[in-house]
Amino acid sequence: MGLREKRIIKAFQNELYPKIEEQIFKAANFDVLISIAWDTLQEDRFSHLYNDTFVKVYFQPLIDGLKAINIDELGGELLRKGLRKIVIENSKNESNPENAISFEEGVLKIDHSPVINADAIESRTKRIIALLEDNLERFSEADENLNGTSVDFSKNKNAFSFEEFNEAITITKYNDDQTTIVIPELINNKKVTKLAPYSFQEMNLEKVILPKTLLSIGKQALDGNKLTHINLPEGLVEVGEDAFYGNQLKTLTLPNSLVVIGDGAFSRNTISILTLSENMIEIPNYCFSNSGITEVKLPLNLKKIGESAFTGNNLAFLNIPRGVDSIGPQAFSESNKLKKVSMPIIFKERIENIFFRSEINNISFEYPGTGLVNRREEDQIKDGSKNEQPKINLSQLHNQSVALTFERQDHFQEIVEDLDWSCDMLEGTVTYGEHVFRMQVLGTYSEKEQSWLWAWANKQSGIPEQFLEASLALKEMGVKYSIEDLTKPKIETENDPGHYFSSVANGVVVSSCYAPLNFKGIKVYVLLTSELVDAKEITEPALICSHFAKTTTRMKFGHKHALFSYLNQKGYKVQLSGNNILATKENDQILGIFDLKNRLLKASNSKIATNV
Secondary structure (H helix, E strand, O other): OOHHHHHHHHHHHHHHHHHHHHHHHHHHOOOOEEEEOHHHOOOOOOHHHHHHHHHHHHHHHHHHHHHHHOOOHHHHHHHHHHOOEEEEEOOOOOOOHHHHEEEEOOEEEEEOOOOOOOOOHHHHHHHHHHHHHHHHHHHHHHHHHOOOOEEOOOOOOOOEEEEEEOOEEEEEEEOOOOOEEEOOOEEOOEEEEEEOOOOOOOOOOOEEEOOOOOOEEOOOOOOOOOOOOOOOOOOOOEEOOOOOOOOOOOEEEOOOOOOEEOOOOOOOOOOOEEEOOOOOOEEOOOOOOOOOOOEEEOOOOOOEEOOOOOOOOOOOEEEOOOOOOEEOOOOOOOOOOOOEEEEEHHHHHHHHHHOOOOOOOEEEEEOOOOOOOOOOHHHHOHHHOOOOOOOOOHHHHHHHHHHHHHHHHHHHHHHHOOOOEEEEOOOOEEEEOOEEEEEEEEEEEEOOOOEEEEHHHOOOOOOOHHHOHHHHHHHHHHHHHOOHHHHOOEEEOOOOOHHHHHHHHHOOOOOOEEEEEEEOOEEEEEEEEOHHHHOOOOOOHHHHHHHHHHHOOOOOOOHHHHHHHHHHHOOOEEEEEOOEEEEEEOOEEEEEEEOOOOOEEEEEOOHHHHHO
16 A cells, blocks of 8 residues: 555545544444454555545445434344444455445444445445344344343253154243243254244243244244244244234334234234234234234235224324225224324225224225225215216316315424435435434426426336335326326426325325425425324314415415315315305304305305305
8 A cells, every 4th residue: 555545544534534433323323333444445546536435335335224223212222232343344355245244243344345336335235234134133132142141042952842843843832931032943953943832921031032944933822921022034924823912012023924813913012113014915803902003004915904903002194005805893993093094985884883982083085996085975976876986187186185285284394494304215214303204205306307207107216115105006096097197107397296296195195294305406206294294283263264265375276176175174064055165063164255266265264254
């Protein structure tokens, strides 16, 4: 290494690295040990690029990867326990992330060329995230094992009773009193594939690491313990009845391999966030009852929800996929924190049964094959034609959602004000200051090209498909009802249609608001979901009237249809009175007065306006 190169690296180490190190500590949320072999980070004739490539190759992927893991309390805890050291070096001039980045025994090593393939930041970030997600828990538990707090099967051969069958092992009983255990992958050189019914029942277990070889967990196998977290391995096929009943699980992710789940399998826990298998088509009876769940995304392939499956939880938002054709009695009963529900209209007559003893302010119905919500029922059943497919155009979709959209946009602006934002496309989140919003990507508008591109048509974006569902829902509706602007991948237009399409989308899918994110001349429109925004709903009749009047000055739309829909969304009973609209809700009344072209003249809740 020449003198000039040494000086450049030394300058980076002294001037730039201290700030980078602070960012690493902040991303990890603790002062992790970092070892950098600076004298190896060199590439002949490329020293003039180091200030740029060092960041791209080593530090940006590392910071982004740590942030992705540390996004919640569980990830942060595992990171602190399992990540012991970070090593950065260049010992083999490797540029393939699969070979250059490793995580062994709690040491995350980035052994990568400082220059070659520098722009592949995303692939290195993904590699770091995958390694940490797959191994952090095992290393964190292994660290605790060193302190003698868990059973070691290699030292205590009597810890488990087991049976051998067809070259596989079924553990039938736990014989020790340690509360932290690692269940081995092999016993007598044969794979452990099954936990028998009742095998670990009521053993006061606090932590259990399951083997990657596990295929089946039997009835009540881990019932009545004190587990706060469980990592179900990919490859697990069956979880039996009441298998984890009465634990203290805080988060839960079901692997895509899981096919069979017994009744009450995860009942009576303390789960906050539940992630279901994408392949799940049925949720059994009592499966997640009384578990404190605050957030769940039901898979699109879901067909059946069993009796009392989610009774007694803390869900605030619920979107039941349009493919669900069976919901059992009291499936979501005693859900007193529910604020907003979207569900297929076939269940409209069973609301009181499905949501027994629940208080819901806003229930929207989807018509089969569409994402259409909050539609005026009278529009669908004129002249007794209730079973006919409704005629829908883009203008109608916009009218039905525009007023509520602008209300929520105002609330959104009050929350974020002038805060800086950051976007994580891999995690599907947008962050303003300390506020994190879940997102769906709708589309992009290029001022230079004067064109709109739907997110589902952008094959180069690399955005995970689960964050494109909103744009796909609009496309599906466009196909069914021949709405060209929703099915055409790219639209040439001088005027940015992003606000218009975002308003339409807010009436089609469950979302709180939207945001246009600027990326170098490209506006990326994203739909956002947040309890903070929904909690600010306008309820006072006078404020409803003034807000709608203000909305008429902000965008062109059909006033009469829009007010009708807006008042329906607010829970009013709405009637046509001549050319006017009269809406009632308990003791409140709102009157909308229109001219012959259905333009708003006045919206008021006063007695004078009502008499007029």
